[in-house]
Amino acid sequence: MERIDSEGAVMFTHSPLGRRGQTLLTVQQDIKAKLKHKYQHISERIGHHGNQSLFKDIYTELYITEGGSGGLNNEHEVRQIEMASKKQTTQETPIKFNDIFKPLPGQDKPIRTVLTKGIAGIGKTVSVQKVILDWAEGKANQDVHFMFPLPFRDLNLKKDQYSLMQLLSHYFPELKEIDSIEVGETKTVFIFDGLDECRLPLDFKNNEKCCDVTKPTSVDVLLTNLIEGTLLPSALLWITSRPAAANQIPPECIDKVTEVRGFNDPQKVKYFRKKITDQNLANEIIKHMKTSRSLHIMCHIPVFCWISATVLEMMLKEAEKDEVPKTLTQMYSHFILIQIIVKNRKYNKATETNPKELSQSEKEMILKLAKLAFQQLQKGNLIFYEEDLRECGLDVTEASEYSALCTEIFKEESGLYQDKVYSFVHLSIQEFLAAVHALESCLGKKENVFSPTSDDEEKESIQLSDLHRRAVDQALKSENGHLDLFLRFLLGLSLESNQNLLRGLVTQTGCTTQSNEETVRYLSYKIEEESSPERIINLFHCLNELGANSLVEDMQTSLHSGTLSETELKPDQCSALAYLLLMSEEVLEEFDLKTYTTTEEGYQRLMPVLKTCKRALLDGCQLSYKSCETLASALQTPNSPLRELDLSYNDLRDRGVELLCVGLTSPLCHIQTLVLSGCLVTEEGCAALSSALRSNPSHLKELDLSYNHPGDSVGGLLSAALLDPTYKLMKLNVDHGGECWLKSGLRKYACHLTLDPNTANPFLILSEGNRKVTCEREEQHYEDHPDRFDYLYQVLCREGLSGCRYYWEVERDGRVAFIGVVYKGMRRKGGEDDTWIGANWKSWSLYCSDSGYEFNHPGVWRRSFSGPVSNRVGVYLDCSAGNLSFYSVSSSGTLTHLYTEHTTFTEPLYPGFGFEVFSSSVTLCQIDDQHIQR
Template structure:
């Protein structure tokens, strides 16, 4: 699942609609499934349609099966874990109507930062169950909706709630059939040639007894997880198909459904992470919505529901608010789940260790917590912590570089993991690494959230360097020979050299997909982290001067790179390394009110942007004259460009 169902599942005014999910306690269990009669709903057919009793029975059985599949939710655990009823834990998240489905070229954490500052008046609220209903003043019918949102923000849970409300007879009763077809399951059919009817028969056997046509039933297709699609969706070269019984490749069937050639009156709902939003042409989409996650009150509500000891819950909330980087991440429901698991244990037991203040610290403590849970299970000891973490880390890194968040058997074999091993790891690490079985009974693997994958990938890269003298960014034949020679001699791969390479790789990434990975990698090299990991994994301690070299290299990059957005991530990296010198210097200027008189360098202006963006103060009005005095247009232009991210988030600009 893309969102908070496994993992994946903002400051907004009252009246916004939302789709928030409350996490249940791990020991909660799913009650028995309700019978068809308890749904309190019978199918209503189009007027004039003489349906047989068999059709009524088949349609009700179809609805009942969907309800059974979607009425329970699994929090960070595999299907064999402890489910809880969705209706018992579901609250609202913010969903807004967006102007377009354009892609975003920023890492999703940066997008969360942006959304957290966006003024409520800039957005149009929309209820999840109303996504196909025009807003006041809109008169055109809506056939296709694209819902975008970052990983873990609640897209899949929104879909799940929509389907459950329909199956229980509560909402959208003008729709008679809903076909949820997640891309991660459709991917397993990518080499098949079949008709639309055949495809539906595979996923929904009841349809063998129906005649699916848009004039007989009002139908809704839900394609969840467009970003996970591995089909060659090329709408420009797509062949037109109108016959639902004609056999074609699955990608041709899907494109013709979305384009409206097949079943033109059927409704289509597609969900996607922002980076993949443009895979469907804009002319095929009638409405774009965006799931925005938790707002400030919902964050607090979550922790008070998740942690039964209210004093402990308040301490947890206060601690998270004390760190801006952690507070921003709490817009993502799954990060709240991770933070609650870590902080509830650490704060209640009054452990001597440092309470996590950075992202790397939080995720490392989460990994240790999950490893301790593994030790409580009865499993064969031939699977060591180090073997398990390194194998999962290798998968995480190789697939992260490829941009994959879900993996199939062939992906795992490429990383030297057979399916049996993967199943063992999934069974041990249900809250880290999942194995899913879709309706098609094909195996799909994924980490519970993209950030968990990024952390494990960084740990693998760090340990490959410190323990095995290997820079995993060098994959050529001669580099491997060089690595082998170094590993079998007195040669040494410098950690600072690895850091420089990782910084450059992240800066060259067009969509920022290595930004958070880079933060984790640098954070893992801090001495306190190495001490923390010592009980988990044997590792060679790195030299303290390595980080000093890395800090200087990052500051040099901040001075020379043109992208203000890239420099902001580098400041987050400096924060992970414990270097706040530039930021503290700028904070002093801002507090004293003397910034206009100061002759700031390029890197200092980048620090100004970072400080303003990560402060809790709202950016209502930006006035360039507050920062630069006089009439030097060239100087003002230079400052303007450096502060562009701040200007974008301000409601008005002077």
């Protein structure tokens, strides 16, 4: 049937197929020639009036990874790119697009259908073009006989019924020479680009089955049967999609998921050096982009690199360095203006750099495009057809003129073959123009696009701040944040400096300071009121566009000075801190929530930071089930570096664990270690964990459920996972289980301690059954003992603590006291500094006074911190986990976390106490289920 030519390409032969083989060969060559002619050029100025360049001269390699799953991500794509901009710290599998149908090492299952995800403008279509061109030119995939690119934006227009062969012949008339593509006769690849642009129902559940390539039916039925493998099961399928639309394909129909990440940092630099021939200018552009975090993040998107290069090349060449854009709004405002400049220079021979006035036709055209942008953004559409243009007053017969005038803003394509479709060059340009429409409707027509009215008197009273409030409210209501970037642009355009840039387009109203101040107050109010941490982060982006950064700047100052842990943070301060940490390009090795003192609401607002750390320590933060929904959302972040999550000693209960399992079940969750020790979990919660583990068995290696009450049956199910090779689980801890641990708080770990007279310094008096120690001026007559502190006023308890969890409380009377733990081998003799508890490697202590607290241990010597000063201190020790925590205990028994030391304990620990002054005492409190007694 086939032979290999001298270049390694699979060719059809005359035998055994004879004349049919020759026909197939001719058709293959004709299709290759057609695709090579179409794809060998790329237009950087999108639209058919743009400058054509050879694809090989412009193409910059993209960063593509094995995506792991088809998990749904509904976040706005700018949020996704902000996460992708973090420095990569996890091991990923890079992939070359020409190898996407090859199984990864260790995978035996053949790959039939590949889903490639990527946000708008990230390079999916260009990657499709690269693969097709390499095949057509004989450079790659030469074992493939036919490659059929069928973009969804074209398939949307097909209303008639077709057989598969008729549909292919419609796009490739060359195929009319053959009757059908037989199963097993050819290796065929179908490429469906742009699933997110699909307007077909893709009803996999109810569509009829079709296995005959010559049977006419709807295009929708053809697609679902091709994807399911009912039709041409031997064919290979490649589908590309934005992340939010990827779940339209049933996961069982997908064999492999890849993701286009766009440009990594070296590729960004490479792009600018290729695009800008003057290398000194290219270096200047690269340097400027790195100075603005928001601009540098967006450069992961190739289209944004092109927009930035277009703007900065002209501005820096023409000595407009003082006006170089630093925000997204400024960048896009300059981009629109530059297109007008280029158009006027080309068609009107104009020489002005800055167009002070747009012609009336230019203004009308851009505002009509802006209206189209807004209307389609509301509907969630990125591509439009003739009827959509007509609705906005755009004459489709003059579409070429629009494309020629603003070829970089709006593009007209004749489909892959005949039919015309329209779109903006990138979603962000659509969002920017939508904001222009909303602003001009308010300023020029006195209309609020979110609450239109025909009442003239009501129109006259409309203020810019009214539009802002409605826009903020609408954006906060959006489930997927589709108005987030639009809102940032709208608020940015409200600054006079940005309005002045667009003075020929947007109605000038004079000072907008008062409206903007009202908007800043409203945003601040919403930051305090809003419950979604993700939405709050975007509100900080909005404040940034308005130049209102005081709260964030204050938090940055405190963060750099190291004083954040010394004060109790309000919820809005926690949101500002989360914004700062998320905007950093660094991935945190560890995020310890206990470092900050705040309420549970404040802790919830810090939860998004989990998306950008490797190890999250949330233990002992008094979290409840209410925090678990936010946690579950964080666990479903694509490409998150988070691998270890410690939620110990929080009263999550079964309800919280069940909410958490929503995130654990997601294929996007790659947690390897989960600690739920002492979280009041019963059999019901453990059953939910077992179910989540079955749904997502490939990542979790360690699960700690100690000090809970899992029950025998569910504990057995989880234990069985250790022996099942389907699971990665290697370590399961269900020690210390039982109903007795289903009590709130740390006091369930209370232990009984007594002071050891053989260790007491001669100036210490023990009383109340060796439960109280007092430092007095009168020396006591104790016998000599090797364990006694002979110089410093210190004493230890008899009980050595190891292997488990312990909690005790002490009450001090006097100005100062040391409260700590020591190894038995700590030096007792002499008065040198290193014989104080906490001043050597064998001891740890909390120095308590009426003015505050200090933690003492070599390496963290005299670490001061604030907290509610109380005469009572609680100490929690988890020997196995290596945690030593101190709490301030109020008169009502409420615990406030002071400090936690994480280390490794290698010996039993003995509680100990010390004094600096006479007339001071420490009493070990008696703890029961109801209250604390001295």
